[in-house]
Amino acid sequence: MTKPRAASLDADSVGEHSSYVVPDSPSGHLLSAEGLHLATQKEKQRLWWKNGLINMSFIAAWFFFATILSVYNKWMFSPDRYGFPSPLFVTTIHMLVQFLLASVLRFLWPKHFRPSGNPSLDAYKKKAAPTAVATGLDIGLSNLSLTIITLSFYTMCKSSSLIFVLLFAFVFRLEVFSWRLVAVIFLIFSGVLLMVATETHFVLHGFLLVIGASALGGFRWSLTQLLLRDKKMGFNNPAATVFWLSPIMGATLALFSMILEGWAEMFKSKFFSGLGAILETCFFLTAPGVVAFCMVLSEFYIIQRTGVVPMSIAGIAKEVTTIMISAWFFGDKLTPLNITGVGITVCGAEIVASRSTCLPPFLINVYFRHRLIHIP
Numbered sequence: 001m002t003k004p005r006a007a008s009l010d011a012d013s014v015g016e017h018s019s020y021v022v023p024d025s026p027s028g029h030l031l032s033a034e035g036l037h038l039a040t041q042k043e044k045q046r047l048w049w050k051n052g053l054i055n056m057s058f059i060a061a062w063f064f065f066a067t068i069l070s071v072y073n074k075w076m077f078s079p080d081r082y083g084f085p086s087p088l089f090v091t092t093i094h095m096l097v098q099f100l101l102a103s104v105l106r107f108l109w110p111k112h113f114r115p116s117g118n119p120s121l122d123a124y125k126k127k128a129a130p131t132a133v134a135t136g137l138d139i140g141l142s143n144l145s146l147t148i149i150t151l152s153f154y155t156m157c158k159s160s161s162l163i164f165v166l167l168f169a170f171v172f173r174l175e176v177f178s179w180r181l182v183a184v185i186f187l188i189f190s191g192v193l194l195m196v197a198t199e200t201h202f203v204l205h206g207f208l209l210v211i212g213a214s215a216l217g218g219f220r221w222s223l224t225q226l227l228l229r230d231k232k233m234g235f236n237n238p239a240a241t242v243f244w245l246s247p248i249m250g251a252t253l254a255l256f257s258m259i260l261e262g263w264a265e266m267f268k269s270k271f272f273s274g275l276g277a278i279l280e281t282c283f284f285l286t287a288p289g290v291v292a293f294c295m296v297l298s299e300f301y302i303i304q305r306t307g308v309v310p311m312s313i314a315g316i317a318k319e320v321t322t323i324m325i326s327a328w329f330f331g332d333k334l335t336p337l338n339i340t341g342v343g344i345t346v347c348g349a350e351i352v353a354s355r356s357t358c359l360p361p362f363l364i365n366v367y368f369r370h371r372l373i374h375i376p
Contacts, residue, residue: 055305062298063318069291070322073143074151074330076284086266087143088257090285095136095250097289098296102243117234119244127227128235129248134220136249140256141213148206152326152334155319156195157210159345163188164218172222184348191344194337238300242293319346 075081076090084090105113119128145154163185169175227235235241257263266272271281323342326332 051305055302058298058302058305062295062302063321065291065295065298066318067321067325069288069295070151070155071325071329072288072291074146074154074326076288077143077147078330079147082284084271084281084284085269086257086261086263087147088140088253088261089263089266090288091136091140091143092250092253092257093285094139094289094292095246095253097286098242098293099246099250101290101293102239102246105239106243113237113239115234115236115240117232119233119235123230123233124244127223127230127233128244131220131223131227132245132248133252134216134223135245136252137256138213138216138220139249140253141209141216145206145209145213148203149210150326150332151330152323152332152338153195153202153206154210155322155326156338156342156345157192157207158214159319159342160188160192160211161214161217162348163192164215165221166218168218168222172226174222174225188345188348191341191346191348194341194344238296242296 073087076084077087102113142154142158149157166175166181166185170177175181227233235244270277272278320342323332323334327334
């Protein structure tokens with residue numbers, strides 16, 4: 001008899017052939033009806049632990065990068081901390097850093113990070129450019145709001161993004177209208193309203209900035225989904241997405257930064273007053289870009305390997321941790337109603353995430369509102 005051919009012991013192989021197991025195989029291993037060697041129970045356990053450790057490593061990496069980035073941005077833009085006066089300029093530098101990192105990955109590992117398809121000039125102008133502009137403004141307004149409002153209040157308000165995600169999904173007909181999703185919108189809205197109404201340090205224009213960023217976030221996720229429908233665009237991995245979108249994102253932010261922040265005055269400030277100050281400022285400008293890029297890669301592989309539910313749990317844990325760190329490190333004041341509002345909003349978000357097996361890919365993809373640059 002021909003010796004059975006060994007099959008790959010990855011998770012897909014085990015799952016694909018497990019229904020054809022022959023329990024009384026004389027070899028002591030599990031054999032499929034196709035004559036392939038399947039994993040023994042011991043091998044399955046070893047594979048389970050291996051995948052579990054890899055997944056936990058990605059989740060821990062994402063959690064670390066995302067939390068550090070939120071706290072870092074607040075520290076950098078707060079007048080009573082580092083106090084850098086130009087958040088839009090900083091975000092422009094982040095886009096440049098991420099573009100360079102994406103270019104390096106595409107050059108060194110083209111098999112993994114350089115898809116065969118590239119967007120045509122016409123498709124790039126009509127599909128990619130609007131998405132990049134909306135994404136850049138979303139991130140820019142978010143960072144701008146951190147100069148005015150507390151990090152905990154920002155985190156609570158930013159949770160309203162899912163409302164706009166669902167609204168724009170209806171507008172662009174990416175999601176079929178249902179009363180269940182309308183109820184989810186009102187549930188999240190009530191949570192956000194409760195958080196805002198009980199905020200002890202409410203600043204109207206800071207609130208409007210972060211709500212505007214949330215609205216742009218919902219809008220750009222709809223544009224992103226339309227963009228991803230075209231497989232020829234070559235946006236099927238995070239490095240490719242960052243590579244094609246970050247130049248326009250950076251250009252958009254640079255334009256608004258020059259108009260609103262005044263680069264001439266900025267370069268005359270204490271942050272560029274000497275060689276030592278310039279080197280220190282350059283480090284603080286570029287380091288978050290590296291962190292953000294690592295966060296994007298970690299998030300992509302978490303969703304690819306485990307799906308939306310583990311990612312949603314990690315996202316909620318990150319937001320709760322951010323609020324706790326804000327209260328401890330920045331002295332943010334929280335009330336019982338603030339915390340209740342957070343809980344209500346989280347419940348609404350989890351209703352969407354927990355039904356991910358029933359929802360269309362659009363809502364699964366857009367559940368995570370802050371990232372990419374989070375992107376897509």
